[in-house]
Amino acid sequence: MKRSLQVILLVLGTCFGFSASADDGYRLWLKYDLIKNEAQRKQYAGAIKTIVSGPASPIMQSATAELQLGLQGLLGKSVAIQPTASGSAGNIILKIDPTEKLANDEGYHLYKKGSDFVIAAKTDKGVLYGSFAFLRHIQTGQPLGELAETTSPKIQLRMLNHWDNTNGSIERGYAGASLWKWFELPENLDPRYMDYARANASIGINSTVVNNVNASARFLTPEYLPKVQALANVFRPYGIKVFMSINFAAPRILGGLGTSDPLDPKVRQWWADKTKEIYAAIPDFGGFLVKANSEGQPGPQDYGRNHADGANMLAEALAPFGGVVIWRAFVYKADPNGDRFKTAYEEFKPLDGTFKPNAMVQVKNGPIDFQPREPFSPLFGAMPKTPLAMEFQITQEYLGFSTNFVYLAPLFKECLDSDTYIKGKGSTVAKVVDGTLHRYDKTAMAGVANTGSDRNWTGHTMSQANWYAFGRLAWDHTLSSEAIAQEWTKMTLTQEPKALATITDLLLNSRENYVNFTTPLGLHHIMGESLHFGPQPWLAKSARPDWTAVYYHRAAADGIGFDRTKTGSNALAQYAPEVQAQWGDPDTCPLPYLLWFHHVAWDKKLSTGRTLWDELCHRYYEGTQSVAQMQKDWATVKPEVDPELFADVAGRLAAQRREALWWRDACVLYFQEFSKMPIPAPYQKPERTLEEIKKITATYQLR
Incomplete structure (x- = not known):
């Protein structure tokens, strides 16, 4: 354990370490700079003496290394690591306890026990998230005497979707080229991959799709699988699973088959064999993300089949390994007399209950395409027998790219807090997505990533707040936009009260301004x-x-x-009667949605x-x-x-x-x-x- 920790700390210190020079934004919100308030720093330093960490799984090593690095920077002193607690006060005890009363295996419990501090969880992943939370507690200037936090993620798969291509470009990317240096992988591992994993783990993100939904079949070849495997090996110690977007026509493109028909036995066998090959390389592989029969992408409809036929074929291939297929609902027909608003509902609503247990349908927050403001998609609440994953866009495709200051937590919250009324008042989109409304066995929230090779990761410095906000809301959608804005600002820019208030207001108003x-x-x-x-x-x-x-x-x-009322396309009829009543009359329709429906x-x-x-x-x-x-x-x-x-x-x-x-x-x-x-x-x-x-x-x- 000691040797491994030394390696981790060397990498962290080199790439994400402390700097007295100008801040280029690389460290994101993980700035472990010396606490400026001397009295506060001395109080923390006096209360913390050692880190107590037991059995050394790779994830526990990551948690321990992060704590040691963070405390050294914040407190200005080295904090020793030891296997057991000493008799002296001031131990930070990392504790795996399966009996902890937490909602799931990724939750954590922070509390004070006498003069010691305990980071407890059912698993090492919970301890990792708890360690970042402990550091966040200090970074944001909260008293250690008030340490008492028990929380578990409300969503199971909290994932980034990268729209990255084999040539290093990013579709709808505005912060440079891809983070993944495909031509150098697997032999050369950029230290930035670890920094990416740390940043995600710090906000609870546990899954990543490494390639574009407009997928190249090349990712499934022996050329690219070792590259994806190399990334998975870097991400694993931070609790992150790798997923891949797949090209539905891969059996024909790569396998030499004359068809990619999902009901063809040879096609099904090809996918079963390919999936087995992937899991041999990446045992904890998460599964497939699929864009099919949308904007020219191949899919089951090319063969007269439906979306469930395609998803179920892949689900069967993944099932023996515990994998998941996530099938995007972003589909629409080129109909000059129709309404694109209605298409996803019309295609997927009739298929409810026909998907395999390890298949999910991923729905964009609104019915069109990540517009600056959209009403929530009518699919939310309309498929009680099929787990629906939320898809947000963090990258600012329709929000001014990297020149515009737009904080997206209010957009995310506006959707999540919307009431579908599917099961009466209080049937919010958030309750659909987190599974509580329909008792989904699987839940997911995805964000189309805004990262790139720019030194500060996101192009616009303030866009870092959107990555951060997505992760925090995927963990707990009840958090407020203001609380997240204040938290991010304190960790990233300043804690001076007047400046903090000003920046918080700027963040909160920026989306409405846009x-x-x-x-x-x-x-x-x-x-x-x-x-x-x-x-x-x-x-x-x-x-x-x-x-x-x-x-x-x-x-x-x-x-x-x-006009989307009865006199027009009647898209409004896809919502519950209570929603129709709110939006159906131009005299009472909320002004933000007026021209959406009238x-x-x-x-x-x-x-x-x-x-x-x-x-x-x-x-x-x-x-x-x-x-x-x-x-x-x-x-x-x-x-x-x-x-x-x-x-x-x-x-x-x-x-x-x-x-x-x-x-x-x-x-x-x-x-x-x-x-x-x-x-x-x-x-x-x-x-x-x-x-x-x-x-x-x-x-x-x-x-």
């Missing part, structure tokens, strides 16, 4: 074609009708918005007292002004934030201000062509013309 200057009142999918960046509400032609903007906003002389006249008076047109203009102008206010507020924290991090955020806020003006001018001028109404006082008409704005957008479509 919605206001891009897609207010329920507008959606009006961003630039293909790239999904900037405004293009005039987009009328694309490879598919549902890839255009006019398909969604339906602006005309009589108004704007997509085509509204430009001169209709809203609950704000303004007409629809005036309210739309108000939100675009005030949303843009909010970015200028964000710049001013950020400037006030300069004395309390590391200069390099401060400058990074300040520069990106300046870019966001420019982009907000672009969005405002594009949308106000374009929609004015239909409303024929003046821009209301006190707002001034944009200085640029619509044609000038269109030229800006066009440059982003150049290759």
Whole structure:
């Protein structure tokens, strides 16, 4: 154990160690810098003497090494490790106790026992999570005398989905190239892989899908399996299982078969053999993630089969090894007269109860595609016999990429706290996903990762908070956006009270600000074609009708918005009657969802007292002004934030201000062509013309 710990500490000290120089963001929220408050530091240091760690599994070694590294940095002193508690006070006791009253094997119990501190759990994984929680307790300045925390994760699989490709690119990635250096693996293991595992373990993430859902069959070959195996070996000591996205046509592409029909015996045997090969290399392999019959990807429908046929074939192959197949519900037809909103429900609802026990269906938070605001997907609550996994997007595909400051915890919480009413009031999406509503045996929450090879991992420094928030909410969805924001800020930027309050407010308001200057009142999918960046509400032609903007906003002389009531597509009928009642009347529909469900006249008076047109203009102008206010507020924290991090955020806020003006001018001028109404006082008409704005957008479509 001692030798292994020395190796771990050497790596940690080299890559994630303490630094007195400018902070480049690499250490994320695991900054074990010396506590500035001397009195507080002395109090901690006086109370902590040794770490007591028993039998040495690799995960226990990781927990012990993390504690020693963290305490050394925070307290400015070395904390010894010993196998048994001494008679003196101040021991941190790592304790595996199967009798602990915890909800599951990953939970932990932190408490004070006399003058000692105990990190107890049923398993070594629980001890690992408890060790990070103990360090977080100190990092955020909480008194050790109040140490008393008992918690277990509410979701079983808390996972990141990486959309990384074999060539090192990342689909919808905005922070550099892939973390995985495929060409160097398996021989060369970048120390960053361990840092990635540590960061995930610190927030309770226990699974990762290493490749893109638009999957290359190459990942299943003898060339790539050793590479994935090498990553799994690095992640395992931090309690992280590896999953892979698979190409459904692999039996035909790799196996030389004439078909990939899931009911063909030869195809089923091919998958059984391939799965056995994977588990021989990676015994704790998690399973497969599948995107099928969506956006051109192959799938069972190519052979007249349904999604359950495809999922069940893979589930059978995985079952002997305890693996899981996660089948994405992101499917939609190219129907100019239809409503993409409805497709996932229509395809999957009839299949409820037909999936194998080790199959799950992964549903995006909303019915379209990770828009800045969406109503919750109607599938949540509609499949009581099939475990539904939540899919959030952490990477900011529709949220301004890496130039925009957008904290996503409020978006995640808005969905999780939404009431489906499927079993009466209180049937929240969170209760569907965590299994309590329908008693699912398996539960999962996935986040499409925002990491990349940029030194600070996420491009925009503040986007680190989204990775952090996803992990914390996957562990416990009852946590508030504010509590997570404060926690992250204290660990990452500053604990000075005024700056902490300012940054917390910036985080909490940032998402609503973004919605206001891009897609207010329920507008959606009006961003630039293909790239999904900037405004293009005039987009009328694309490879598919549902890839255009006019398909969604339906602006005309009589108004704007997509009628999804009985007089329109009737997508609203996919929700429970109570939800239909809330959203079905334009006079009572909450304004954030108004144009999601209703085509509204430009001169209709809203609950704000303004007409629809005036309210739309108000939100675009005030949303843009909010970015200028964000710049001013950020400037006030300069004395309390590391200069390099401060400058990074300040520069990106300046870019966001420019982009907000672009969005405002594009949308106000374009929609004015239909409303024929003046821009209301006190707002001034944009200085640029619509044609000038269109030229800006066009440059982003150049290759």
